[in-house]
Amino acid sequence: xxxxxxxxxxxxxxxxxxxxxxxxxxxxxxxxxxxxxxxxxxxxxxxxxxxxxxxxxxxxxxxxxxxxxxxxxxxxxxxxxxxxxxxxxxxxxxxxxxxxxxxxxxxxxxxxxxxxxxxxxxxxxxxxxxxxxxxxxxxxxxxxxxxxxxxxxxxxxxxxxxxxxxxxxxxxxxxxxxxxxxxxxxxxxxxxxxxxxxxxxxxxxxxxxxxxxxxxxxxxxxxxxxxxxxxxxxxxxxxxxxxxxxxxxxxxxxxxxxxxxxxxxxxxxxxxxxxxxxxxxxxxxxxxxxxxxxxxxxxxxxxxxxxxxxxxxxxxxxxxxxxxxxxxxxxxxxxxxxxxxxxxxxxxxxxxxxxxxxxxxxxxxxxxxxxxxxxxxxxxxxxxxxxxxxxxxxxxxxxxxxxxxxxxxxxxxxxxxxxxxxxxxxxxxxxxxxxxxxxxxxxxxxxxxxxxxxxxxxxxxxxxxxxxxxxxxxxxxx
Amino acid sequence: xxxxxxxxxxxxxxxxxxxxxxxxxxxxxxxxxxxxxxxxxxxxxxxxxxxxxxxxxxxxxxxxxxxxxxxxxxxxxxxxxxxxxxxxxxxxxxxxxxxxxxxxxxxxxxxxxxxxxxxxxxxxxxxxxxxxxxxxxxxxxxxxxxxxxxxxxxxxxxxxxxxxxxxxxxxxxxxxxxxxxxxxxxxxxxxxxxxxxxxxxxxxxxxxxxxxxxxxxxxxxxxxxxxxxxxxxxxxxxxxxxxxxxxxxxxxxxxxxxx
Numbered sequence: 244x245x246x247x248x249x250x251x252x253x254x255x256x257x258x259x260x261x262x263x264x265x266x267x268x269x270x271x272x273x274x275x276x277x278x279x280x281x282x283x284x285x286x287x288x289x290x291x292x293x294x295x296x297x298x299x300x301x302x303x304x305x306x307x308x309x310x311x312x313x314x315x316x317x318x319x320x321x322x323x324x325x326x327x328x329x330x331x332x333x334x335x336x337x338x339x340x341x342x343x344x345x346x347x348x349x350x351x352x353x354x355x356x357x358x359x360x361x362x363x364x365x366x367x368x369x370x371x372x373x374x375x376x377x378x379x380x381x382x383x384x385x386x387x388x389x390x391x392x393x394x395x396x397x398x399x400x401x402x403x404x405x406x407x408x409x410x411x412x413x414x415x416x417x418x419x420x421x422x423x424x425x426x427x428x429x430x431x432x433x434x435x436x437x438x439x440x441x442x443x444x445x446x447x448x449x450x451x452x453x454x455x456x457x458x459x460x461x462x463x464x465x466x467x468x469x470x471x472x473x474x475x476x477x478x479x480x481x482x483x484x485x486x487x488x489x490x491x492x493x494x495x496x497x498x499x500x501x502x503x504x505x506x507x508x509x510x511x512x513x514x515x516x517x518x519x520x521x522x523x524x525x526x527x528x529x530x531x532x533x534x535x536x537x538x539x540x541x542x543x544x545x546x547x548x549x550x551x552x553x554x555x556x557x558x559x560x561x562x563x564x565x566x567x568x569x570x571x572x573x574x575x576x577x578x579x580x581x582x583x584x585x586x587x588x589x590x591x592x593x594x595x596x597x598x599x600x601x602x603x604x605x606x607x608x609x610x611x612x613x614x615x616x617x618x619x620x621x622x623x624x625x626x627x628x629x630x631x632x633x634x635x636x637x638x639x640x641x642x643x644x645x646x647x648x649x650x651x652x653x654x655x656x657x658x659x660x661x662x663x664x665x666x667x668x669x670x671x672x673x674x675x676x677x678x679x680x681x682x683x684x685x686x687x688x689x690x691x692x693x694x695x696x697x698x699x700x701x702x703x704x705x706x707x708x709x710x711x712x713x714x715x716x717x718x719x720x721x
Numbered sequence: 722x723x724x725x726x727x728x729x730x731x732x733x734x735x736x737x738x739x740x741x742x743x744x745x746x747x748x749x750x751x752x753x754x755x756x757x758x759x760x761x762x763x764x765x766x767x768x769x770x771x772x773x774x775x776x777x778x779x780x781x782x783x784x785x786x787x788x789x790x791x792x793x794x795x796x797x798x799x800x801x802x803x804x805x806x807x808x809x810x811x812x813x814x815x816x817x818x819x820x821x822x823x824x825x826x827x828x829x830x831x832x833x834x835x836x837x838x839x840x841x842x843x844x845x846x847x848x849x850x851x852x853x854x855x856x857x858x859x860x861x862x863x864x865x866x867x868x869x870x871x872x873x874x875x876x877x878x879x880x881x882x883x884x885x886x887x888x889x890x891x892x893x894x895x896x897x898x899x900x901x902x903x904x905x906x907x908x909x910x911x912x913x914x915x916x917x918x919x920x921x922x923x924x925x926x927x928x929x930x931x932x933x934x935x936x937x938x939x940x941x942x943x944x945x946x947x948x949x950x951x952x953x954x955x956x957x958x959x960x961x962x963x964x965x966x967x968x969x970x971x972x973x974x975x976x977x978x979x980x
Binding site for chain 1: 769770771772773792793794796797798802803805808809811812813814818819822823826827830862879883
């Protein structure tokens with residue numbers, strides 16, 4: 244069987260649609276849309292101001308269509324639905340009041356939310372279209388002083404914290420998609436780890452887009468106070484639709500003195516079919532600020548889905564001795580396009596950053612790494628190590644590396660290594676000669692290629708990521 | 722166990738094997754010798770099912786089955802093993818992980834229960850003694866950063882784990898110093914039983930001092946030019962291969978069967 248034949252047999256197992264009644268606002272975006280969202284969500288005036296400021300700025304901005312190595316038809320922003328929420332009681336005293344259809348949906352996705360079935364040691368915030376439908380282990384976390392809730396609740400219950408940090412890492416005017424998100428974001432997760440606390444469990448948010456017409460614009464804000472530690476996981480899926488859905492999220496991380504944030508993503512949005520019809524446009528701004536001394540922010544991402552990925556999880560290394568890390572596996576197949584990488588901005592002295600990027604391109608997909616390492620004049624004795632490896636599968640895929648390096652002092656050092664490889668016939672034959680099937684051989688080679696990144700993932704996520712990669716690539720060598 | 726009849730095969734349209742006939746029974750050790758370019762390694766790769774080689778004529782029966790119809794992984798699970806002349810590196814995949822996957826594939830094929838990592842670790846430790854390899858090799862990536870000798874020992878370790886019925890060793894002695902050669906040969910001897918068979922592909926007689934074959938076949942120009950017992954190897958050692966080149970083309974219906 245040929246590559247294409249085998250691949251087209253790959254089913255996206257999360258492609259189902261939940262039949263649920265939703266509150267949907269009319270499509271299109273004006274100041275009135277924003278006022279309507281604020282009204283529905285019952286938000287304070289300062290939020291309205293925040294949103295309108297972002298919106299007004301957004302109107303003056305142009306979509307970044309030219310510099311990324313991606314192409315897609317123009318998006319009609321007036322044809323998108325900016326708010327869609329499953330109908331349910333406004334306040335939920337407990338999970339028992341969550342619509343059973345929603346609970347079933349998340350259970351089907353492998354994210355059981357009910358008390359009896361909750362994942363051990365992982366607190367989950369489940370976001371469905373525009374709203375958070377449930378957050379588990381809230382009480383247990385509260386005992387440790389950890390706040391983990393939906394963004395809507397955070398605005399209501401912890402306005403001072405939100406006001407202080409919202410937009411402090413990604414300003415409303417940062418870029419086109421961040422401005423759009425700031426104007427219309429509907430929900431997301433808020434995490435606050437107080438001084439000296441080591442978060443007793445993994446925190447995670449699971450994003451599900453269900454409505455075919457709506458975009459998902461969610462916001463995540465994680466604040467780790469002095470000396471605290473947190474590990475956060477993010478997962479995402481969407482049904483199969485012929486139309487493209489827009490996902491423009493903003494994630495902000497703040498680490499104060501000696502704090503550590505580890506942020507892991509396994510992204511499995513619907514990627515479209517083999518001809519590139521349908522799939523998610525994933526235009527996401529993720530940035531962390533190592534605001535304090537000796538702080539550390541580590542991004543690990545496994546990107547396997549989306550029709551288009553435009554995403555550069557970054558670190559601003561402001562505190563002296565702070566550390567930024569970026570570990571990435573980006574896999575594209577069929578007609579997928581990915582332009583992804585990171586930015587490491589060294590501001591403080593003795594700051595260190597590590598970038599390990601593994602790009603795998605199969606089918607006729609296009610996979611680009613784009614990374615900026617910028618060492619400012621005062622960031623003396625800073626170091627960066629970058630390693631970008633690409634693996635091509637078949638002869639119709641493409642891989643590119645676009646490194647940007649700016650070093651403005653002479654005590655710092657920057658290292659960049661890059662490689663491109665192909666799975667060779669000899670390698671496959673060797674493994675097959677030991678009784679391993681061709682599919683398993685490909686999967687083994689790919690997992691070996693990505694090992695440095697998988698080692699950074701929490702255990703369950705690493706297993707999931709390996710399985711996912713194997714599934715996505717099955718039969719792509721032939 | 723193995724019956725090769727009038728095998729013709731080549732690569733990229735060039736015929737390399739021009740009518741090989743060979744029968745191997747269980748319990749036997751055969752040596753295939755010959756000068757560079759005579760087709761020794763091609764024969765090994767064709768038997769293992771390398772996709773780049775094309776069989777144009779003839780047949781190969783393995784335990785009565787048409788071997789040439791089986792994909793390489795199926796041949797392997799069915800007990801055909803080739804030790805590579807140039808073992809391949811698989812970065813990021815540990816030796817133990819790779820061997821367990823291969824071993825369990827074979828167990829599944831035989832309808833046996835798969836071994837979990839801990840059970841397999843015990844088995845691996847036991848089998849590693851055959852080639853005097855220590856535990857550190859198991860956690861390292863497959864063949865990555867291995868010396869030439871370590872790579873060859875690793876091949877025999879794989880053989881020890883997979884316990885093939887038919888082992889084809891492709892120039893396993895090349896690039897080995899005398900100590901490594903002794904370890905590798907010792908391993909093969911330990912693994913050889915009356916129930917399995919070994920085909921040694923080698924350029925030099927040296928290996929045959931350690932692994933003693935009952936049959937020696939000399940290839941030249943893609944045909945078996947001469948056959949005999951182990952003393953034939955010694956004769957080659959003295960005379961070299963040059964005298965064969967002249968006679969090889971004269972041998973008609975090459976490869977008279979010796980058994």
